C-alpha cells in the first residue's frame with residue numbers, strides 16, 4: 315500500500331530522470347573515459363553558448379520521442395533502466411531448479427509465471443475465485459468489514475487505507491496513517507462537477523465498472539445495476555472527500571488522535587478487530603480526512619450490504635486487473651492508462667513483468683542487480699566522491715561570512731547527521747518464507763503484496779527506521795528525506811551517464827557530484843532550514859540569516875527574470891530562486907570536492923580537455939535535455955526548477971572557475987560582469 319505523503323519532503327535527486335545509456339554488461343574499457351566528444355557542437359564557442367556547445371550535436375541528432383516532453387541521454391537511460399533488470403530476471407528464470415526459498419528461485423518463478431501469458435489468459439478470473447466467493451457469501455455488515463480487512467492484506471486500500479509512515483510532528487516515531495480510499499476516479503471533481511470532461515469520465519467509468527464485472531462472470535443486466543450503485547456510493551463518499559489541492563496540503567491532513575478517538579470518529583468500524591488482526595498497537599495515529607471517515611462510517615451503517623459487496627468486488631477486480639488475463643488487463647489499460655492517463659500504448663509484457671518483480675520483491679531483484687551492475691569497486695568510488703562532497707560542503711559552510719555562527723554550527727551538525735546510503739541497503743529483506751511458484755502468477759502477486767503490507771505494519775509503533783528504503787535498489791531514482799536526514803542513492807541511479815566507473819573523476823563530479831551536492835544543500839538551505847536535526851518542523855535559521863539570504867538571492871531572481879524561453883516568455887525569478895541557489899551551490903561544492911580529490915588522485919587531460927573543462931562539460935551533457943517548447947511554457951509557469959538550458963548556463967556564468975577553465979574573455983555571453991555575479995553562499 316503506498317500513499318502519497320503530503321507532508322514529507324521527499325526530494326528526488328537530480329529532479330529529472332537519470333540513469334544509464336547502455337545496459338549491457340560490457341567489459342571495462344582499456345582506458346579512462348572522458349566527456350562525450352561526439353555530443354559537442356564545436357562550431358559554437360564554449361564561452362558564447364555553452365549549452366549548445368556541450369550537447370548541441372546530440373540534441374540535433376536525437377529527436378524527442380512522440381510520447382515524451384523531454385529527451386536526453388539521461389532520460390533515455392532512465393527509460394531503459396528496466397532492460398538491465400530484465401537481463402537479470404531473464405537469466406534466473408531460465409533455470410528451474412534453484413534451491414527453494416532462494417532469491418533466484420523467487421525471482422525466476424515470479425518472473426516466469428508472469429511471462430507465461432498463455433497460462434495467465436487461460437486462468438481468466440479463476441485466481442481470484444476464493445476471495446470472490448468469500449465476498450459473495452457475505453450476509454451482514456460484519457462480513458463487509460471482514461472483506462475490507464482481507465483486501466487490506468492484499469494491499470487494496472479500500473474504502474480507507476491504513477499505512478505506516480513517519481509522524482509528521484515527530485519524525486522519530488513511525489505511526490499508523492488512516493487515509494481515504496473510497497473513490498475509484500482520481501478526485502471528487504470527477505463525481506461532482508458538471509463540466510463536460512467530468513460528465514464524460516463518469517459515463518465511461520460506469521461502463522468500465524460494468525464491463526469489468528461482466529468479465530468476472532456477473533450477468534450484464536446485474537453488472538449495469540451494480541455499476542450504478544457503485545458510482546452512487548462513491549459519489550456520496552466523494553462529497554465528503556477533500557479536493558486534490560487540500561488533500562495535498564500538509565496542515566489540512568494531519569490529525570493525530572488516540573485509538574479511543576478513532577473509535578469515536580467512526581464507531582461502526584470494528585477497530586478492535588482490525589488492529590488485532592493486523593497486529594497494530596493501539597497507539598496515537600494520524601487521520602488524513604476525518605470528515606471522510608465520518609461519512610464512510612454512516613455509509614457502512616446505512617448502505618445495503620449488497621451494494622458494499624459489489625463495491626468491494628469491483629475494487630478488488632480494479633486492483634488485480636493488470637495482472638489477470640488479457641481481457642481484464644486491456645479493459646483496465648483502456649480506461650485508467652489510456653483514457654485517464656493519456657498513455658499511447660500498453661507497455662510490453664516483459665516490461666510489466668519486470669516492474670512487477672521490482673515493485674513486489676525489490677530487494678531480491680536488487681541483490682542480483684547489484685551483483686551484475688554495481689560491483690564493490692563502484693560502491694567504493696561513489697562513497698569516496700560522497701565523502702569529498704560532504705567535506706567540501708562542511709568547509710564551505712564554515713567559510714560563509716554572513717551566516718551567524720550558531721546557525722553555521724547547526725548546519726554542520728545537520729550535515730554530519732545526514733545518513734547517505736549508497737547502492738543498496740545494509741540489510742536485505744528476507745523473502746525465504748514467501749512461497750512463489752512457477753505456475754500461479756496472481757497468487758505470487760498476492761503473496762508479495764502481503765509480505766510488503768506486513769512488513770510496513772511491523773514498523774508501526776516503533777522508532778522510525780532510517781535504514782528502510784522507499785525505493786528498490788534497482789530503481790533509476792534516488793531521494794533525500796529531510797525529516798529523517800536520510801539520502802538514498804540507488805544502484806539503479808548510479809549508472810552511466812550519472813555515474814560511470816570507467817569515467818574520470820572530473821566527469822563523475824560534474825554529473826552525480828553536482829546533483830548530490832544540490833540536494834545536500836537543500837538539507838541546510840531555506841528548505842531544510844524549516845526542519846531541525848531531529849526532524850521537527852522548526853526554523854533553526856535566525857531572522858538575520860533569513861534577511862541576508864533574501865537580500866543575496868535577489869541577484870539570482872534578477873538573473874533568471876532575464877532568461878527567455880521564447881520572445882515574451884521568461885522565467886519567474888522568484889519561483890525558481892531556491893532551486894537556482896541550490897544549483898549554484900551544487901556546482902561550487904562539486905568543483906571544490908573535485909579539486910580536493912585531485913590533490914591525491916590527479917585527473918589526466920583527455921581528448922584535449924583539462925579536468926576542469928571535463929567537469930563543466932559533463933554537467934552540460936548530463937543536464938542536456940532537449941525539451942519541447944510547450945513543455946517549457948508549462949514549466950516556467952509552475953515548476954520551481956528552471957528549464958535544462960538555464961540550469962547549465964545560469965550557474966556557470968556566475969562561476970569564475972568556468973571562465974578560467976575555458977579562458978573566456980570578459981564580456982563573453984557566458985561571463986556575467988563582475989558586479990552582476992551572484993554569490994549567495
Ligand SMILES: [Zn+2]
Nearest residue numbers: 329836893896
Ligand atoms: Zn532541488
